[in-house]
Amino acid sequence: MLSKKSQYAFRALTYLAEHFEEGPVAISEIAKKKKIPIKFLESILLQLKKENILESKKGKGGGYFLKLKPNQIKVAAVVRIVNGPISMLPCVSLYFYKRCKDCDRKKCGLKDVMTEVRDATLNILENRTLSDLLV
Amino acid sequence: MLSKKSQYAFRALTYLAEHFEEGPVAISEIAKKKKIPIKFLESILLQLKKENILESKKGKGGGYFLKLKPNQIKVAAVVRIVNGPISMLPCVSLYFYKRCKDCDRKKCGLKDVMTEVRDATLNILENRTLSDLLV
DNA sequence: TATTCCCCTACTTGTTTGGTAGGATAATAG
């Protein structure tokens, strides 16, 4: 399951996508329009900035805006930043790989199944962008 | 990510699948062979019994055994029991559905994407059984 | 009737989730 934080992140990002090229949008505006606790949203946007999804401008007239065009920001990337691994097992994760001690064995049936799931999931999430969320 | 508990569950179930029709297998044996904390394993197996995956026999010579043949126990069912929802959003879950307030809107792009992911995932997990995990 | 093994309740410890509070810092308008 996506955390509440992740759902907030997607709501905020779709708002920013809708207002792309209208200049910076203040946190307070997003919080109000999308009904997200402002301080919590603040930390989420900050994180997305550090991970190069967002850009910000300080002072009056400042706010946040997308660093790239909406159709260049993949859903998969956002999920990884805000929610963590997409795979169901550490030993099949591409970005959060951790070997498990069972990986010693030549074959692990569970791993094979979860690799399939990962591929099917990524096939979708890597090919959908913020634009696709706008409807 | 699957919890450690889920991974224990799959390891225990594959062990039971390997020893299917050899009669009941004691918790202590599974715990030892698969290196799972015995008390923790106990609670997992009990839960799987309550959910009709396992059957048990008490007293000497007792233990746990699969209620159905390995090829009749779906990976999806085990995940749901031991790990919870498979979907990435409550509002797209088949077994753990909860509407979100955003579902008021006619269209939700995120929901659409996550529905696709759910279908792709279930297409795999509903069609793999314990037999597939044995290799 | 003793042993074996499942069954059940309760507790603990550590981490994650979903926040809140308060101020520092930078940019801009006047």
Add this chain to the structure above:
DNA sequence: CTATTATCCTACCAAACAAGTAGGGGAATA
């Protein structure tokens, strides 16, 4: 230059969950 606006940063908090532990009760069997 200074007030205002808005991001940035640190710290804290409560509740929930994860991953176990402890200890005994109760059924079946030899």
